Amino acid sequence: MEQAEVRDVWKDWRLHVTVLLIVIGAELVGSHEFAVGPGVVILLPMLYAIIIGIMLYFTPVISEKQSEKSEPLIVLGVALLLAKIGVIIGPDLPEIIAAGPALLLQELGNVGTVLIALPIAMLLGLRRETVGMTHSVAREPNVGLIMDKFGFSSPEGRGVMAMYIFGTVFGAIFMGLLAGLLATITPIHPLSFAMASGIGSASMMAAASGSLISLFPEMEGQIAAYAGASNLLSLSTGLYVSIFIALPLTEKLYKWFSKKKHKDEVT
Amino acid sequence: MLKNIQEWTLLLTVFGVVTLIGNWIGYDIFSFDAILGMIVLIVISLLGFITQKLVPINIPSVAYIAIYGVLISMPWTPGSEVIVAWTSEIQLLALTTPILAYAGIAIGRSWTDFMKLGWRTIVVASFVLLGTVLGSALIAEVVLRMQGII
Numbered sequence: 001m002e003q004a005e006v007r008d009v010w011k012d013w014r015l016h017v018t019v020l021l022i023v024i025g026a027e028l029v030g031s032h033e034f035a036v037g038p039g040v041v042i043l044l045p046m047l048y049a050i051i052i053g054i055m056l057y058f059t060p061v062i063s064e065k066q067s068e069k070s071e072p073l074i075v076l077g078v079a080l081l082l083a084k085i086g087v088i089i090g091p092d093l094p095e096i097i098a099a100g101p102a103l104l105l106q107e108l109g110n111v112g113t114v115l116i117a118l119p120i121a122m123l124l125g126l127r128r129e130t131v132g133m134t135h136s137v138a139r140e141p142n143v144g145l146i147m148d149k150f151g152f153s154s155p156e157g158r159g160v161m162a163m164y165i166f167g168t169v170f171g172a173i174f175m176g177l178l179a180g181l182l183a184t185i186t187p188i189h190p191l192s193f194a195m196a197s198g199i200g201s202a203s204m205m206a207a208a209s210g211s212l213i214s215l216f217p218e219m220e221g222q223i224a225a226y227a228g229a230s231n232l233l234s235l236s237t238g239l240y241v242s243i244f245i246a247l248p249l250t251e252k253l254y255k256w257f258s259k260k261k262h263k264d265e266v267t
Numbered sequence: 268m269l270k271n272i273q274e275w276t277l278l279l280t281v282f283g284v285v286t287l288i289g290n291w292i293g294y295d296i297f298s299f300d301a302i303l304g305m306i307v308l309i310v311i312s313l314l315g316f317i318t319q320k321l322v323p324i325n326i327p328s329v330a331y332i333a334i335y336g337v338l339i340s341m342p343w344t345p346g347s348e349v350i351v352a353w354t355s356e357i358q359l360l361a362l363t364t365p366i367l368a369y370a371g372i373a374i375g376r377s378w379t380d381f382m383k384l385g386w387r388t389i390v391v392a393s394f395v396l397l398g399t400v401l402g403s404a405l406i407a408e409v410v411l412r413m414q415g416i417i
Contacts, residue, residue: 022368023364027293053368074366074373076279086334087340090340093341106404106406109402112405113399114398133395134395163392232333
């Protein structure tokens with residue numbers, strides 16, 4: 001966390017009161033769910049909160065400065081969230097240790113991203129951006145990795161930044177809907193999805209596991225524990241999976257697809 | 268360092284108050300235990316930030332915070348039942364609402380950049396998330412079944 005950013009942010013009571021009003025409004029509306037085909041869409045107060053927040057930025061209520069001051073509070077809020085996840089995991093630790101092998105191995109599932117998303121990005125006509133976009137779910141460590149390897153103004157850098165912004169804006173909404181939908185329409189067990197929802201982003205994990213908990217309240221403790229533990233593992237191991245497995249695989253697939261594409265164009 | 272700790276404490280307290288009010292309105296929990304639970308979470312977070320500053324290895328502070336949370340609440344720690352009882356008064360979703368409220372305000376600034384990126388980003392991003400969720404869930408399913416957990 002940048003020290004300069006944190007200075008005197010707490011004094012901006014107008015910002016905090018605005019957020020408090022957003023929270024009160026969002027919590028009063030409460031969570032709602034409705035069926036979409038065979039799946040369930042769940043709208044949580046946090047989804048209203050982010051939408052109201054974005055909209056308020058375009059009104060005189062929120063200034064550009066206040067928007068900047070919000071960033072350290074996200075970091076601190078996520079810190080409290082991870083402390084809470086920690087104390088959720090703690091009592092279930094014996095159970096998590098029993099599930100250890102599954103937790104570790106499912107981290108490799110993140111390469112599923114490359115296999116599914118890369119061909120689609122190539123078909124859409126994206127070029128080197130593809131490598132930045134599809135090598136991972138583009139959370140902070142992955143952005144750092146791509147910047148380090150290719151530079152900020154490279155096509156790869158643009159790709160990873162686009163994904164990072166998308167993930168930050170829509171990741172929670174998307175993961176919440178996706179987890180609920182997949183858990184209801186596929187035969188895969190909710191606990192497998194609980195593990196899969198920990199992809200290294202606390203807000204996405206919270207949205208995905210929140211949807212799962214609303215659908216399967218009897219498994220609340222286990223879902224929160226698996227999702228939290230998997231998120232913890234993703235946070236710590238995700239970068240290394242990217243460096244040693246996902247990024248080299250992305251490069252190989254990219255070369256293979258662009259050669260194939262080139263040949264098709266020539267003939 | 269002392270100045271940092273002071274700022275962190277103040278900001279965590281601001282955030283904690285907003286969360287406690289959301290916890291009250293959204294989940295009907297308003298108790299002395301909830302306040303104690305929030306204090307526990309704030310102390311864990313502070314310890315994590317301080318550790319990150321003191322340890323020369325570059326590991327994000329959230330990694331320490333989560334581990335401290337686990338250590339203080341695992342069944343082998345004496346008195347962990349009290350910690351668990353207090354912190355269970357704070358709903359996970361009560362914490363995420365204010366985080367995303369601040370995130371929305373912060374994101375407003377880069378909204379135009381995002382809109383310029385075009386529809387292809389949205390399609391690719393959807394498949395990136397779908398890929399990681401399905402990939403991880405399939406592996407988890409196979410291993411959990413082999414272990415007989417599900």
